[in-house]
Amino acid sequence: MKAMTVKFESQKVSRLYFTAAIGLFVGQIVFGLTLGLQYLIGDLVFPAIPFNIARMVHTNLLIVWLLFGFMGSAYFLIPEEADTELYSPFLAKLLFWIFLVAGAATILGYLLVPYAKLAEWTGNDFLQTMGREFLEQPLPTKVGIVIVALGFLFNISMTVLKGRKTAISLVLLMGLWGLALMFLFSFVNPNNLVRDKMYWWFVVHLWVEGTWELILGALLAFVLVKTTGVDREVIDKWLYLIITMALVTGILGTGHHFYFIGLPGYWGWVGSVFSALEPIPFFMMTLFAFNMVQRRKREHPNQAAVLWAVGTAVMGFLGAGLWGFIHTLSPVNYYTHGSQVTAAHGHRPSTAPTCWWSSR
Ligand code: HEM
Ligand code: HEM
Ligand SMILES: [Fe+2]
Structure with a gap:
């Protein structure tokens, strides 16, 4: 394998994270294909692995692989931006193994133990957090995620504090801290189904259409600085505009999930209006990528990275922005809610977070 060329030795911890991310991604695809085949052959691998499992x-x-990807990117990017070694490479490696073992144990738990038993064994009676889409993890795993996230945030925040502070690391830190804070709502699960759903969307929506957009923007800006050599003043201005638009539209845009869960009717208007504007920051990311590449001051040897950066911006706009817009207005969502339109949209933006790949 080609040696990783890095400016700072501690950036190399990112390789562990990228390797795990790729491994888990392959696992995800295998299960995705299984799911797809189960549409066609209803009893495929039943009862061993039912569709819901x-x-x-x-x-x-x-x-999990996305979180590995985000963390790996941060460990790669932050030392270079802060112009100093990582605060603690040891902590980064330790947390990696904790996260990998906890993640693997959780997946094995899903596959080997009936879900209700798993809930019983892992203290779900003590604090009920399980059984909600994407947040199915047993309580110890959720606590583990918080501990790993805090250790990780401490490590990179300390690195930034002792080094150079750039707009890119600031935005990345905001995104990552926001991601961790929003995850805390996964511990809030009131008996009232309306409030339960509302808090659930605080995690799911405010991740993908809030904090992840900051992370995406920062990673994209980093790759563009490196590959195009365009001045930071220009890149930073774009980044600030993009994340402002992301938050202005994305936070109240949460309302596009409040149409039919029992919240007051005004969310129909608030959700429709604000979320209809959400494609703007995604479109700006596309303009940003094309513009910077056009104004490039040098030809970077890694053209694949440039192409990937531009490509993810385009795919992110199409999948999240355009496909999101198609079903986001409440009168349209009335008909498409929870249909294959949703599932297809849930897949298309998935190409956007893979932005981190290009930072390799
Ligand atoms: C990277 C950005 C995005 C990602 C990763 C993403 C992902 C997802 C996922 C996975 C779901 C399904 C949630 C579930 O299981 O119920 C969903 C739902 C939805 N998304 Fe997005 N999304 C993104 C951006 C957007 C944008 C920009 C819009 C609007 C312009 C949008 C509009 C919607 C709507 C309306 C739903 C609800 C569908 C329903 O009623 O069933 N999304 N999104
Ligand atoms: C060969 C590749 C893949 C196949 C065949 C596949 C197939 C599927 C199927 C059949 C479902 C269940 C839909 C249902 O409940 O009816 C699903 C759900 C989902 N998959 Fe995939 N998948 C693949 C790759 C991916 C990738 C790469 C991502 C993201 C990085 C992804 C993200 C999701 C999400 C977010 C959901 C839940 C969607 C929702 O709630 O609406 N999938 N997938
Ligand atoms: Fe949303």
């Missing part, structure tokens, strides 16, 4: 493994693997 395979689906849970598929989506949980997705979240």
